[in-house]
């Protein structure tokens with residue numbers, strides 16, 4: 001994934017740095033000579049390794065004659081599943097009660113999807129499933145099998161260029177801190193897929209599940225209306 005100089009990258013960095021700053025100040029875990037970016041990448045990587053380790057240990061307890069068939073730690077529940085994300089099939093080890101937001105961010109490194117409330121209230125975690133906006137913090141990953149998942153990273157063009165909707169958000173100065181922006185954009189993508197020529201009120205309703213603590217709502221609505229004229 002090449003986030004390059006996209007707005008997604010900028011947003012991700014800002015939020016990641018804020019989160020790591022908070023984590024390191026509370027936990028004091030990051031070595032003093034490690035950059036914040038290196039630290040958060042390490043956290044994501046260690047999560048993937050720990051997950052894989054659990055699966056491998058389960059596999060070691062397998063009694064089959066072949067000896068190479070991994071047994072999920074939770075009985076017969078299939079944990080290694082394939083998800084279609086941004087047009088690609090991704091194989092990932094998923095716990096039975098794992099949310100899609102956790103899988104995307106901490107197993108697959110797709111940190112453009114933000115976690116705000118983590119309980120279906122703020123919309124920061126909005127992604128699209130089969131072109132319909134969904135809160136990924138309130139979606140069990142296993143329920144997304146066989147469906148097309150789109151995150152904000154999936155909007156970029158083949159050469160990393162911004163999607164028309166992302167550009168419209170920039171042109172209308174939509175984001176302030178940027179934390180809610182990926183969710184706002186994904187709701188807009190879903191809206192314009194089903195209704196390419198919305199009224200401002202329809203746009204307001206479509207984005208009503210995306211809260212913005214910076215209060216940039218009018219800028220976001222301007223962005224949606226601009227995007228609707230260009231998509």
Ligand code: FES
Nearest residue numbers: 116118121123137
């Ligand atoms: S993080 Fe999912 S709705 Fe707030």
Ligand code: FES
Nearest residue numbers: 176177212213214
């Ligand atoms: S731009 Fe800051 S929360 Fe929306």
